[in-house]
Amino acid sequence: MKILFIVGNLSSDGGTERVTCEIGSGLVRAGHDVAIASLFGPATTSFHLESGVTTSALGLKEAQGGARRSLGISSALLSKIRSQQADVVVLVDSVLFAFCAPWAPFIRARMICWEHFNLSTNHGSRLRSIGRSAAVRLADSIVVLTERDAVAWQERYRIGNKVQAIWNPVPRFALPGPDVTATDPGTSRVVLAVGRLTEQKGFDVLLRAWAIVARQHPDWQLRIVGWGEDEASLKAQAKTLGLNDSVVFVGRTSAVEVEYRQAALFAMSSRWEGLPMTLLEAQFFGLPVISTDCETGPAEILACGSGVLVKVDDAEALAHAVSELIGNPDQRDAMSALARENAARYDADTLCTQWRELLTRLSSAKDAALNVR
The missing domain is CATH 3.40.50.2000 (Glycogen Phosphorylase B;)
Structure with missing residues (x-):
């Protein structure tokens, strides 16, 4: 299965970028074809990526703007999704769905909204509120981080099986070298x-x-x-x-x-x-x-x-x-x-299993819809 993740800036060192690299790498290890596209920054990252993950930069400037900038983001998203010919597109941040309304109903790929903030806050962005409403209509699935937030989405937007919780993985920390002496928890202050x-x-x-x-x-x-x-x-x-x-x-x-x-x-x-x-x-x-x-x-x-x-x-x-x-x-x-x-x-591999199950369900639902037609 071909999977495309789209993030704001892959070169950032935040948690969103880290878990995108973790899950993308896990899906490659499971045999999927995975690509990550960076909207605003370079297609490089300080986090570990399996060699099978391809990256690309869409070349947009991260700046404030009005209708012209919105159209530019919308056009860049559509162009990348079409050129990638992915089976599933994961928009990493609900705010990105604010730019998808003109074309989302007409593309062949299944679309997933991956929300990294709880529903009680829009994190200072009115566009995120708009994007969430758009995701409810346009996304095939919405992935949130906790069961409590999944319930909040279901109650606010009256949606059921479309939303599910998949936790983020614990980072893969390197083991300490032989010259590193660990502090005894009993003596630490x-x-x-x-x-x-x-x-x-x-x-x-x-x-x-x-x-x-x-x-x-x-x-x-x-x-x-x-x-x-x-x-x-x-x-x-x-x-x-x-x-x-x-x-x-x-x-x-x-x-x-x-x-x-x-x-x-x-x-x-x-x-x-x-x-x-x-x-x-x-x-x-x-x-x-x-x-x-x-x-x-x-x-x-x-x-x-x-x-x-x-x-x-x-x-x-x-x-x-x-x-x-x-x-x-x-x-x-x-x-x-x-x-x-x-x-x-x-564990990253354990949580990747949940992602694989979600992708399988979306693929099966798509095949069933095509057979009905």
Whole structure:
């Protein structure tokens, strides 16, 4: 089967691009013909791609614009889909369906909308709301990241079997070399947080919580890995709270696995998420988790008992949960074992099986429709 994925910018180092490469590579290993097209950026990626995956760039400029730009995107999408002659086209981001209305009903390929944000937010893009409505009408299938979000789509748009949840896979982290000494989780005094330094991730709440934790456990350290537009204000907040000795802003790193291996706990303070990849990564490394119960994702990931959920924007509840786990190493050990078991559910090859089953169903439905005609 020929499958075409279309992404915004393949050269970006975000989670959307990473999982596209993971699933595309898995489908190639399963014998499919896979291509990935990049709308706005070069057809290169820092993530692993199987050699059988072909890539191409559509050459559009990523800039604001009106009707002319919309027509340009629509035309570029149609031209690529026609030239590729794919059996299935996966638009990686519901916003892309906003440009498909003029021609989607008339192409031969089956179309999948792969949504990476939960339905409660349009992530600042009015076009995403338009694209979601268009996907309900035009897509043959809509793939979301959590069961809770699948239910939300079904209830809002009155659709049933068209939408299904397929989780994103855990990244494939390299094994540590022989010269790397792993930190014993029982001796580590590090709480780790990872994410972009933006309002969404709630690091301002985490810092307020840590001000409480640090008074109770002055020998522990909070390490925040990431970068973003709120970096300066968060560092100023940490200074105001007197946390300079117990909070480290690591910044951007290409070796985040080192941070996971040196931590004892993982904290996520997000105000909203789709399927938070950092929680899956923390599970992979066996880290007990304290997370906000934000919309979709955390509750499903931690249902096995590998973490604790607290209310969004509640610094005191977050601080209490962190302090409780710091003071209970036996509970941390039990959660760590559950986390490692849980991570196996998010193996790339396992999730590629679900994608293959979806593709088979779409192909069978298409054959049945042709036979009826």
